[in-house]
Amino acid sequence: MIELRGIERDEVPAFRAAVTFGFGADELPEAEFTPEAVDAFLDVAALATMMVGVDRGRFVATFASRDFDLAVPGGASVSMAGATMVTVLPTHRRRGLLTGLMERHLAQAARRGQVLAGLRASEETIYGRFGYGSAAPCYALQLPADTVAVPPPVGDAGGAQPALRLVGADEAATLLPPVYDRHWRCVPGLLSRTPAWWQERLLRDPEHRRRGATARRHVVAEQGGAVTGWASYRQLDNWSAGRADGAVEVEDLHAFDDQARRALWHFLAHVDLYPNVRWGDCALDDPIFLEVDRPRRLITRLQDTLWLRLLDPAKAFEARRYERDGEVTLAVNDPLGIADGTWHLQVEEGRGRCRPVAGPAEVTLDCRAAGAAYLGGVPLLTLARAGWAEGASDAVARLDGMLRTARAPWSPEHF
Numbered sequence: 001m002i003e004l005r006g007i008e009r010d011e012v013p014a015f016r017a018a019v020t021f022g023f024g025a026d027e028l029p030e031a032e033f034t035p036e037a038v039d040a041f042l043d044v045a046a047l048a049t050m051m052v053g054v055d056r057g058r059f060v061a062t063f064a065s066r067d068f069d070l071a072v073p074g075g076a077s078v079s080m081a082g083a084t085m086v087t088v089l090p091t092h093r094r095r096g097l098l099t100g101l102m103e104r105h106l107a108q109a110a111r112r113g114q115v116l117a118g119l120r121a122s123e124e125t126i127y128g129r130f131g132y133g134s135a136a137p138c139y140a141l142q143l144p145a146d147t148v149a150v151p152p153p154v155g156d157a158g159g160a161q162p163a164l165r166l167v168g169a170d171e172a173a174t175l176l177p178p179v180y181d182r183h184w185r186c187v188p189g190l191l192s193r194t195p196a197w198w199q200e201r202l203l204r205d206p207e208h209r210r211r212g213a214t215a216r217r218h219v220v221a222e223q224g225g226a227v228t229g230w231a232s233y234r235q236l237d238n239w240s241a242g243r244a245d246g247a248v249e250v251e252d253l254h255a256f257d258d259q260a261r262r263a264l265w266h267f268l269a270h271v272d273l274y275p276n277v278r279w280g281d282c283a284l285d286d287p288i289f290l291e292v293d294r295p296r297r298l299i300t301r302l303q304d305t306l307w308l309r310l311l312d313p314a315k316a317f318e319a320r321r322y323e324r325d326g327e328v329t330l331a332v333n334d335p336l337g338i339a340d341g342t343w344h345l346q347v348e349e350g351r352g353r354c355r356p357v358a359g360p361a362e363v364t365l366d367c368r369a370a371g372a373a374y375l376g377g378v379p380l381l382t383l384a385r386a387g388w389a390e391g392a393s394d395a396v397a398r399l400d401g402m403l404r405t406a407r408a409p410w411s412p413e414h415f
């Protein structure tokens, strides 16, 4: 009999070792298990829950969750329980351990009043059954800068171009967080970042995470004395073809206006000896696809990023804003029973009111479809054609129009 339970602080090292093993990585170095390292891990991870499956004293399954605020359309944000560190040992797979832990996680998150549940998936086959939908697909992009021309930077109305500056991690850790804090709610799909999270992303850079590439480098775009964007990246050299064929691997790229965006793309595509720009999290509507001279040479793969699951549909639909007014009666069909219900959603001047109703719904959404459509990036019409939503075509089209947003949601955070 396998016991599913939470863990105590002195079990954190065993928990981390089990997570590492579960993902098939080498053992963590000893330095990761000192009391100070455990403190740092708990601080950065800021986990709301840590659970395990235990078989004869051994951790055979792990599951953790961390609370975020998620930016939703219209500049607002909403609470999201983010699942992470999910593993089951190969000896114990497909026996329902993930299912048991996930059901506990979702029930706890709903009890704690989290409006949404979210995660990044290692495989796209795993989480639909638990009501999650892929809400902010992006392109994993490779740009061969030796054959594709990226246009030069442009200036603002007064002709001024952003200045680019390479900064060390310490300076980046001072410069970037306040800028991110001012902007992240304007981009649906972005997540709140804590000071400890920045610490982890900028200052901690252990060798075993670099996969042969350099330490992180940071380039900052500044205009009028203010930071308007940045890219954090690594360089991976490659001389195997008898010539320099290295890669610039982008880890974090934010640009808060088009001048910064153009300048950063141009910089990344012009690092001598490193002509391959790789970025796993390029927004679907990034103008780079129009700006390069040879878009056919870009290598793109459609990639899911944030998977969302509604826990409290009424609060979720009231939290976001809408670009089109309208009203519709909608039902969410949740096999786990958490988000089940029927509501009348009325949007006036971009604000939604969601009241429970008893009657039949005009549109019934599978729980996965509700998560996928919530940020406005995945058209409800398409979800309905795939059989994930049902209703008269005019009602589906009406709700589709209400949920859609002009800009694609974008969720590059790995957690």
Ligand SMILES: CC(C)(COP(=O)(O)OP(=O)(O)OC[C@H]1O[C@@H](n2cnc3c(N)ncnc32)[C@H](O)[C@@H]1OP(=O)(O)O)[C@@H](O)C(=O)NCCC(=O)NCCS
Pocket (backbone or CB within 6 Å): 022, 023, 085, 086, 087, 088, 089, 092, 093, 094, 095, 096, 097, 098, 099, 100, 120, 121, 122, 123, 125, 126, 129
């Ligand atoms: C993914 C993982 C956690 C699944 O754990 P598990 O305990 O085997 O999952 P369960 O037994 O609860 O499976 C529940 C259902 O999901 C299906 N499922 C689970 N993992 C799946 C996968 N990777 N691909 C396809 N289906 C999967 C099972 O077949 C089962 O289906 P059924 O209900 O129709 O029988 C485990 O395989 C693992 O640790 N993988 C390596 C690490 C990893 O990828 N973690 C996820 C990080 S996001």
